[in-house]
Amino acid sequence: MSIILNYLKKQHNAITETLLTLTKAESPSNKKTLTDRCGEILKHEFDRLIGGSVEQIEQTEVGNQYKFTYGKGNDSDQILVIGHMDTVWDEGALPIKREGDILYGPGVFDMKGGLTVTLWAMKALKETGASLKRKITFLVTTDEEIGSEYSRDIIMREAEKSFVVFVPESSIGPDGAVKTQRKGAGSFLLKIEGISAHAGINAWEGASAIEELAWQILDLKKLANRDEGISVNVGVVKGGTRMNVIAKEAEAEIDVRITKKAQAEELTEIILNRPHFINGTKLTVTGKIERYPLERTEAVIQLYKDLQEIAASHGYELREGSSGGASDGNFTAEIGVPTIDGLGPIGDGAHSENEHVDLTNLPYRAALLAEIILKYGNK
Numbered sequence: 001m002s003i004i005l006n007y008l009k010k011q012h013n014a015i016t017e018t019l020l021t022l023t024k025a026e027s028p029s030n031k032k033t034l035t036d037r038c039g040e041i042l043k044h045e046f047d048r049l050i051g052g053s054v055e056q057i058e059q060t061e062v063g064n065q066y067k068f069t070y071g072k073g074n075d076s077d078q079i080l081v082i083g084h085m086d087t088v089w090d091e092g093a094l095p096i097k098r099e100g101d102i103l104y105g106p107g108v109f110d111m112k113g114g115l116t117v118t119l120w121a122m123k124a125l126k127e128t129g130a131s132l133k134r135k136i137t138f139l140v141t142t143d144e145e146i147g148s149e150y151s152r153d154i155i156m157r158e159a160e161k162s163f164v165v166f167v168p169e170s171s172i173g174p175d176g177a178v179k180t181q182r183k184g185a186g187s188f189l190l191k192i193e194g195i196s197a198h199a200g201i202n203a204w205e206g207a208s209a210i211e212e213l214a215w216q217i218l219d220l221k222k223l224a225n226r227d228e229g230i231s232v233n234v235g236v237v238k239g240g241t242r243m244n245v246i247a248k249e250a251e252a253e254i255d256v257r258i259t260k261k262a263q264a265e266e267l268t269e270i271i272l273n274r275p276h277f278i279n280g281t282k283l284t285v286t287g288k289i290e291r292y293p294l295e296r297t298e299a300v301i302q303l304y305k306d307l308q309e310i311a312a313s314h315g316y317e318l319r320e321g322s323s324g325g326a327s328d329g330n331f332t333a334e335i336g337v338p339t340i341d342g343l344g345p346i347g348d349g350a351h352s353e354n355e356h357v358d359l360t361n362l363p364y365r366a367a368l369l370a371e372i373i374l375k376y377g378n379k
């Protein structure tokens with residue numbers, strides 16, 4: 001058995017304790033005071049376990065963010081690990097409970113588990129005396145669940161200085177597949193202005209915004225392509241005032257998901273420049289692709305193969321998967337830095353009442369991250 005895994009297995013209870021501590025420090029994205037307190041607890045854990053340098057990035061609207069650094073190396077080719085401490089849960093909304101080896105709680109899987117795995121991966125590298133040519137930067141943000149508006153630039157700036165990026169977000173399925181692909185996502189708002197008229201007296205003089213919207217919805221749906229990994233969803237519609245009035249206004253909110261960067265431009269062009277179907281109606285479309293996809297590039301495949309090799313040496317087979325959801329890993333992939341996601345613990349139920357982590361695997365997940373850091377830290 002590798003020295004790192006051996007060390008981590010012996011620390012199993014302590015690792016579980018870290019996860020419990022971080023989960024108890026509830027941190028909804030929209031509650032700065034709570035998230036700030038979680039950040040202080042996280043900092044305390046980092047100081048206690050690893051003791052590298054800490055930079056606090058002050059935020060006014062969301063919780064303060066942290067940059068933890070361990071080891072020495074150039075500023076231009078660091079190993080970057082990114083995570084978020086904010087969760088989708090209001091304080092007290094989801095009870096924390098342990099049933100055998102399963103821990104339930106708010107954000108335990110997404111992604112206090114990933115933060116725990118990262119702290120312990122760094123701790124294991126330190127305790128086993130591993131030497132690395134590159135330094136490790138662990139960036140922890142506080143607004144991932146609400147779109148990363150306040151951390152996007154920080155993430156991009158750190159990614160530009162990085163050799164590789166690891167994202168310990170929740171893994172996939174019962175055997176913890178890593179994510180070698182994530183969809184990109186965009187949102188658009190389609191507003192239609194028609195001509196109102198009385199539905200009985202002068203119906204033919206009107207131009208119904210609702211009717212136009214119906215045509216638009218069906219036509220937008222044609223952009224979806226399952227084989228190409230493009231999905232289009234009109235998730236919200238509004239329109240009209242009364243049954244007997246030809247609608248003057250209608251609108252739709254459109255969610256678009258893509259798997260390749262090239263699809264972004266093409267789809268944006270089509271969606272922003274839509275022709276109308278009904279004479280007399282006018283369309284205004286706004287919006288954009290907000291997150292580019294994490295593509296399964298050659299470099300990503302190599303990362304996955306290296307992870308598989310480490311997993312095999314620990315006695316199990318590691319699989320890969322893709323996610324329709326976007327994460328902060330999409331930002332780092334966008335600027336072309338090899339990024340692999342889903343390195344967090346095994347569990348299930350992110351954003352649902354069933355959210356949980358399987359505690360038995362924590363040492364293995366921490367060892368997997370530690371050893372891939374060790375490999376890329378000396379490349």
Ligand SMILES: [Zn+2]
Pocket residue numbers: 084110111144169170327
């Ligand atoms: Zn997450």
